[in-house]
Amino acid sequence: xxxxxxxxxxxxxxxKTRALAPGDLESVIALDAALEGRTRRVxxxxxxxxxxxxxxxxxxxxxxxxxxxxxxxxxRVLTGEFGRAAPAMRLEHLGxxxxxxxxxxxxxxxxxxxxxxxxxxLRELRTASLWREHGMLRYLDACGWSLGRSLVLECTLAxxxxxxxxxxxxxxxxxxxxxxxxxxGAPAPNDYETxxxxxxxxxxxxxxxxxxxARIDRRLTGRDRSDYIRFRLxxxxxxxxxxxSLLARKEGTCAGFLMASADxxxxxxxxxxxxIDTVGIDPAFARQGIGRALxxxxxxxxxALGIERVETVVGMNNRDLICFLAAAGFxxxxxxAFVKWLT
Numbered sequence: 200x201x202x203x204x205x206x207x208x209x210x211x212x213x214x215k216t217r218a219l220a221p222g223d224l225e226s227v228i229a230l231d232a233a234l235e236g237r238t239r240r241v242x243x244x245x246x247x248x249x250x251x252x253x254x255x256x257x258x259x260x261x262x263x264x265x266x267x268x269x270x271x272x273x274x275r276v277l278t279g280e281f282g283r284a285a286p287a288m289r290l291e292h293l294g295x296x297x298x299x300x301x302x303x304x305x306x307x308x309x310x311x312x313x314x315x316x317x318x319x320x321l322r323e324l325r326t327a328s329l330w331r332e333h334g335m336l337r338y339l340d341a342c343g344w345s346l347g348r349s350l351v352l353e354c355t356l357a358x359x360x361x362x363x364x365x366x367x368x369x370x371x372x373x374x375x376x377x378x379x380x381x382x383x384g385a386p387a388p389n390d391y392e393t394x395x396x397x398x399x400x401x402x403x404x405x406x407x408x409x410x411x412x413a414r415i416d417r418r419l420t421g422r423d424r425s426d427y428i429r430f431r432l433x434x435x436x437x438x439x440x441x442x443x444s445l446l447a448r449k450e451g452t453c454a455g456f457l458m459a460s461a462d463x464x465x466x467x468x469x470x471x472x473x474x475i476d477t478v479g480i481d482p483a484f485a486r487q488g489i490g491r492a493l494x495x496x497x498x499x500x501x502x503a504l505g506i507e508r509v510e511t512v513v514g515m516n517n518r519d520l521i522c523f524l525a526a527a528g529f530x531x532x533x534x535x536a537f538v539k540w541l542t
């Protein structure tokens with residue numbers, strides 16, 4: 200959207216907001232199409248369905264003018280994504296009718312999202328924007344947002360050697376190679392050349408994996424985030440067409456996990472993008488290629504789905520993770536992380 204600073208009279212007569220309702224779906228889709236030049240019906244249908252299933256994790260508001268939808272905002276609660284310790288509200292999408300921009304509608308929607316975040320006891324808002332989206336950048340500035348302390352990293356699968364035909368095999372000691380189910384004790388060489396994803400048994404997450412994943416997460420974070428893990432698993436099982444969450448097993452035990460999703464519209468994206476929100480490797484299996492095995496299988500799956508880009512958000516002080524992702528082909532993207540602290 201194109202955002203402008205509101206005048207004093209605009210702020211004095213702020214538009215009235217209300218909760219976005221299921222009946223607004225067609226109007227939201229039409230407004231978004233007018234802004235983006237294309238329809239993203241599937242994205243908004245999924246957002247509505249998710250908000251109805253988990254209302255405690257969503258906040259959606261609208262402004263009407265002359266009996267028609269003038270603007271809307273979609274927000275979602277971050278409970279554990281991207282290594283978060285405290286929950287936050289994420290501004291996912293904002294749209295205002297082109298003819299009504301500059302009249303304080305966007306400011307009113309942003310204020311409604313902030314008020315709802317405070318009501319839920321949240322102390323920060325998060326979002327991201329392309330550096331070229333000058334209108335959105337002006338809007339965030341006018342609303343008091345600041346640069347975040349995180350990096351938005353991305354990887355284009357076409358440029359990555361992981362999970363594709365160009366992937367180079369890694370050398371793995373015989374004792375570290377996963378057991379071959381067809382090998383009944385026949386002698387074998389000590390060293391093997393194998394793909395990264397073959398250094399561990401990697402498969403999709405299942406409901407029965409909750410305790411294993413929560414155990415690793417507790418060892419890494421020092422906190423019990425079972426509720427967050429449970430929600431992500433439930434979402435993965437419900438939305439198996441857009442969730443891509445994996446588990447790696449080695450030596451008969453859970454060695455690591457990765458939670459990701461494919462989204463088709465957050466922050467105005469034009470193309471499907473995979474978002475990695477949580478990666479956890481059991482410290483007992485550190486530096487044994489588990490993370491690379493998970494990424495290799497994820498990238499292989501993404502190529503099969505026709506998704507060509509992956510994004511994640513990493514705290515600037517998380518040097519180990521930044522180095523690991525950089526080695527896998529990730530680099531700073533064109534999106535900038537923003538934060539607004541609530542008092």
